Amino acid sequence: MTTARAVQLLHAAVAALCGLLLCVPPPALAQQPPARLLEQFTHTSWGALDSAPVDILNITQTSDGWLWLAAGTGLYRFDGKRYERVDSVDGHALLSSNVRTLYAPPEGGLWVGYRIGGGISYYSRNQVRHFAAGQGLPSGAVTSITRGPDGVLWVAARDGLARLEGDHFVGVGADYGLPPRRARQVLFDRDGRQWVAMQGGIYSRANSAAPFRPAWPHGDLSGLALAPDGTVWASDIGSYYRMLPEAPAGDVGAQASLQGSNMYFDREGNQWVFRAGGLERRNAGGGEAQQQDLNGGLPQSFFQDREGNVWIGSSAGLNRFRHNRLMTLPLQIVFNHPAIAPVAGGGVWAGDRTGVLHVLGAEGARRSVLAGHVSALYRDPAGVLWAGNDEEVWSVEGGRVERYPLPPEARSYEVQAISGAAGGGLWVSVVRAGLYLLKDGQWRHQPALPLSTPGMSDQFPTSLVTGRDGALWAGYIRNYIVRLAGGKTDIYSAEQGLDLGHVLTLHRAGGQLWAGGERGVAWFDGKRFFMLHGQRGEAFRGVSGIARSAQGDLWLFGTEGLTRIAAAQLARALREPAQAVEFERFDAHDGLLGAASQLRPMPSLVLGDDGLLWMATANRINWIDPARIARNPVPPPVLVQGIAVGEQRYSALPGLTLPKSTNSLRIDYTALSLSIPERVRFRYRLDGVDQDWQDPGARRQAFYTNLAPGQYRFRVMAANEDGVWNPREAQLVFSIPPTFIETAWFKLLCVLALAALLWAVYRLRLRHVTRQLRTRLEDRADERERIARTLHDTFLQSVQGLMLRVQTLLKRLPQEGEAYQLVEKILNQADQVLAEGRNQVRGLRSVPHLDDLPHMFGELGQQLREEHAADFAVIVTGQQTTLTEAAREHLYHIGREALLNAFRHAGASRIELELGYAQDHFTLVVRDDGRGIDEKVLAAGELPGHWGLIGMRERAVKIDAALDLWCRPGMGTVAQVSAPGSAVYERKPGTLRRWLMREAA
Secondary structure (H helix, E strand, O other), rough: OOHHHHHHHHHHHHHHOOOOHHHHOHHHOOOOOEEEEOOEEEEEOOOEEEEEEEEHEEEEOOOOOEEEEEOOOOEEEEEOEEEEEEOEEEEEEEEEEEEEEEOOOOOOOOOEEEEOOOOEEEEEEOEEEEOOOOOOOOOOOOEEEEOOOOOOOEEEEEEEEEEEEEEEEEEHHHHHOOOOOEEEEEEEEEOEEEEEEEEEEEEOOOOOOOEEEEOOOOOOOOOEEEOOOOOOEEEEOOOEEEEEEOOOOOOOOOOOEOOEEEEEEEOOOEEEEOOEEEEEEOOOOOOEEEEEEEEOOOEEEEEEEEOOEEEEEOEEEEEEEEOOEEEEOOOOOOOOEEEEEEOOOHHHHHHHOOOOEEEEEEEEEEEEEEEEEOOOEEEEOOOOOOEEEOOOEEEEEOOOOEEEEOOOOHOOOOOEEEEOOOOOOOEEEEOOOOEEEEOEEEEOOOOOOOOOOOOOOOOOEEEEEOOOOOEEEEEEOOEEEEEEEEEEEEEEEEEHOOOOOOOOEEEEOOOOEEEEOOEEEEEOOOOOOEEEEEEEHOOOOOOEEEEEEEOEEEEEEOOOOEEEEHHHHHHHHHHHHOEEEEOEEEEEEHHHOOOOOOOOOOOOEEEEOOOOOOEOOOOOEEEOEEEEEEOOOOOOOOOEEEEEOEEEEEEOOEEOOOOOOOOEEEEEEEEEOOOHHHHEEEEEOOOOOOOOOOOEEOEEEEEOOOOOOEEEEEEEEEEOOOOOOOOOOOEEEEEEOHHHHHOOHHHHHHHHHHHHHHHHHHHHHHHHHHHHHHHHHHHHHHHHHHHHHHHHHHHHHHHHHHHHHHHHHHOOOOOOHHHHHHHHHHHHHHHHHHHHHHHHHHHHOOOOOOOOOHHHHHHHHHHHHHHOOOOOEEEEEOOEEEEEEEHHHHHHHHHHHOOOOOOOOHHOEEEEEEEEEEEHHHHHHHOOOOOOHHHHHHHHHHOOOOOOOHHHHHHHOOOOOEEEEEEEOOEEEEEEEEEEHHHOOOOOHHHHHHHHHHHHO
16 A cells, blocks of 8 residues: 555545544533623722722612612712712711611612611702601611502511601501511502512502402412513522412412522513622523622622623622623633634634634534544635634534644644635745645745745744635734735835834734734725724724724724724725724723733734624623624713812812812813713713813813902713713812912002002102212303303304414415405405304304204305305295204204205206205205215215215204205205104193193203
8 A cells, every 4th residue: 555545545544533523422511510790790899998888788879870889888989080088968967877788769869767766867959857766667677678560668677667648758557557676668550450578478558448358379479570471479488488468269379489599680680689798680581590609698688780780799899781782602611822714604613722613602612523623724715614724724514524644844833823815725824934826735935025034934924815816925023014916025114104013913804905003903004004093092002903894993902902883984994094983992891801812823803794893802702793893872870979189079060169278189080880880971061260171081080270259150071981971070160269478458458569669669769860960961051151261261252363364475465466355255254154154153152043944044044145146035834833942953953964064066047945844853954966975985975084964864853854865966955854743743742741741840
C-alpha cells in the first residue's frame, strides 16, 4: 500500500468518525443547567459598606420619584446614587424613627406606619396629619397599609384592623367576624373580594356589606399574594397554598404548591418567591425557576418601581434587579475565549481552545458538532463553516467534515484568521508562520511584506477580509493594512490616514471597508482611510468586532463595551469625516460580562442571519436584538436639594437667603431615575452668570465662585439613560445680601470721597502749575528787560552817535548839492531804524496789543508804498472776530514778512493782503503780480543765509496753521496761511472756566 493511499484511508476514517459525532448528542447537553436570574437581569446590591441601610422592612416610591425605605435604623430615601436618612418629611418631623410600613398613594404623598408605639402619619403637599394609636387606630406595630378599590385606606396593626373614614380611623373587628388581634395584611383580588391575614388564619368577604368568613385552607397563614390569573396565595412558615373563600366539597386536605416564605408578582406577571438567603423567579408563561442568592441576606420586602426595576430589601441591605439589554446565553458551558461565526438561518457557531464546537441560539445550546479546540472560525458565502487551530483547518458542511493539516513549518502555531479567496480556495493567517493560500488541498505560502524590521516574527495578518472585487485585505500590527489583488500589493499606513495602532479586525459592509484597532476605528473611501471620531473625545478604542445591522446602524465591540452609531450619524460622518458622531454605549450596566478580545479569536462581534448581534468575551457569549432594544420612556424628575457654603448646608426652600459675604458655593441637585443613574445626564445654568446651558455630564453638583450680591435663579434639567429629557426644569431662587461695603450707599460715598480727593489733587496741581507759570513769566520779563537794556545801551546809542557824525557831515555839505540830498535821505532812513529799534525795546518791555489787524496792515502797507511804487490794498471777508493775543502776534509778523518780501523783492505793481474770517477757520493771503520766487528756493522752502520763510513757518506751526506758497510764472506769488478757528479765535469762557481762572489768579 502506498503512502498516498494510506493517507486517503486515514482521512476517510476520520470523516466517518466525525459523521458519527455529528449524530450523537454530547454528554454536556444531556442535562440543561438550572436557569440563572442574572442571564436576564443585572443584580446590584448595596450594604453597610456602601452607606446603605440594612434590615429593610418595606419599600415604596412616591409620585415625585423618590424611593423610600423603612429600615430598622430609620426612614431613608434613595435617588439611585445616594442614601439619605430623614427624620422629617417636607419639614415635618416623624413621630418616631422606628418605622415599619410605607404606602405611597398615586395622587402623591406618603403614609408612614410606625413599629414601636404604633400610630401612622400622612405627609402631603408640605403638610402632615398624625394618627395616634387608641383613636380608632389599633395599637402596636403597623404591618400593612392598603387602599381598596373604593379608595378606602385599610391599616393592619398588632391589635387589629381599621379603615379610614373621613378624618379618623374606625376599628374593624369582632362585629365583622374577625379576631380581635394580630392583623397582618389586607389584599383585594380582581373581583373586589377582600382578604385579611389575621393571626390564626385568612379571612375574606365578597363585599363591604358582608361579614368576614374563614378562608380555606385553615391554619396560621400569612404572606398574601395575588397572581395575574386571579389566584390568591398564602404561606405558612415555608410553604405556599392556593386560597379559596370556602373549603371545597369533601374531605380534601390542603397541599402546598411550592416552597417559599413570601411571594410577589411583578407587572409582567412574573412570580418572585423568597427563600432563606435568596429568591427564585418564574416567568409568567411558566418554565423553570431562576434562582439567585442575596449575599447571605434574608429577603424581607419587595417593590417594583415605575421604570420596571425590582427592588428587594433584605437584612443585609438593598438589591436591585434590572432587565438586561444584552442577554447572556443560559449555558452550562464555561467557554475559554470562544470564537464565533453565524449559523445559516440564525444562531452562531461557537468553539474555544478546550471544548466542543457548538451551535447556539438565543434560547441556549442547540447541539454540539464535534470535539476539538478552535482558535478561528469563518463561514464562507456558500454557508460552509471553516475552523482552525494549531494543527489543522477543517470544514463542516452538513454532516461532512474535511480536514487539512497545517504545513509542517506552521504546526503548533494557532490559526489567527480565515477568509475566502477569489476563484476558490481559502486564505489562512497562522501566527508567526504568516499568510497561506489553501487551494485544491495544497498550501501556498505568501512572501513576507516589508512592514517592519526583517526577521521579526510578527509578519502575519491579525485579520482578513475579502473585498467585493475579490481583493484580499489584511490587517497587521503596527498600523498596517495591505491589499492583495492580481499580484499587486498596496500598503496603507499613517501616510494614508491610518491611526489604529495594532489592527484587530476588518469588516466589509456592502461596498464599505471598516477597520478596527487598539486606537480606534477607520473607513476606506477608495483612496485613503479616515478615522471615526465620537463626541466628548470618544476614540472607540480596542475595537475587535464590527457589524452593520439591517437598520443601517454601525455596531462596534471594543474594550469600552458595545457601541451603536445610528445610520443618520454614520452618513453624516461619511460626508464630513471631521464631524464627531453621537453614539450609544452598552456595557456592564446593560448585562455585558467581560470585554472584547484583543488578541484572538476575532472577530468578537458577528451579525446573525436572524438579525441578532452576537458578542464573545473571555468566557461568555451575549446577544442583542438591534430591532428590539428595551428603552426607558420615563423622564426623570429633577430637583435641587440644597446649597453648601463652606461647611454649612442650606435646604432648597423658597426665599432662601444666604449669608453676607458669600461669593463661592456649591449647589446640589439630583434626578430620580433609578434604572441606570450612572448614565443620567444633566444641564444647568445660573441666570445672570452663565451665558448658556452648562453640560456637567453625570455630575450632580454645580460650583460657582466670585458671585456678587444679588438675586439668582438656578435651573437644572435631566435626561435618563436613553436620552429622554424631562421638559420640566427644577429651579431654586436665592439671594446674597450685600455687606455695608457692597451697598449702593457705600459705593456712592466712595465716589464722592474720590471726587473730593481728585478735587483736592486738582487744586494742589493748579496751584503748583500757577506758581510755575508765574515764575516762568517773571523770568521771561526779566530776560526781555535785559535785552531791552542791552539794545538801548549799545545798539541804539551807537546808531545815535553815528547819526550825529553824519549830521555834522551834512552841515558841511552845500545844500544845493546832490550829495547833500543823498545824506539827508540816509539820515531819514536812520531815524526810521532808530524809531523801529525803540519800538522793539518797548515791545520787549511790554507785549504790544495788536487789536486791529486790518488797520495795522493798512498802516504798514502805506509806509512801504511810500518807498516802493506799487499799489496796495487790504481786503477783509467775513465777520471780523476777535483773535487770541498769540494768534494776532504771529499772524501780524507772518503777514509783515510777506509784505516786506513782496514790496522789496517782487518788483510788483500791485500787492493785496486778504483777511478771511470764516466760522471754523481763518485765512491770511498776500498776493502780488511780480516776478515770483525762484523754483529752487520754493522747493527748498528757504533762501540760504535768510530766515524770513523759516520764521514764517515756525510762527504758523505755533498756532496750528498751514503756510502755503504758490508761484505762478508771470503772475506773481501767493502766500496763504490757514488756521483752524478753535486755535486762533478767542472764545468766551464758561462759568466753570471763569471760576477756575479766578481761583488760579
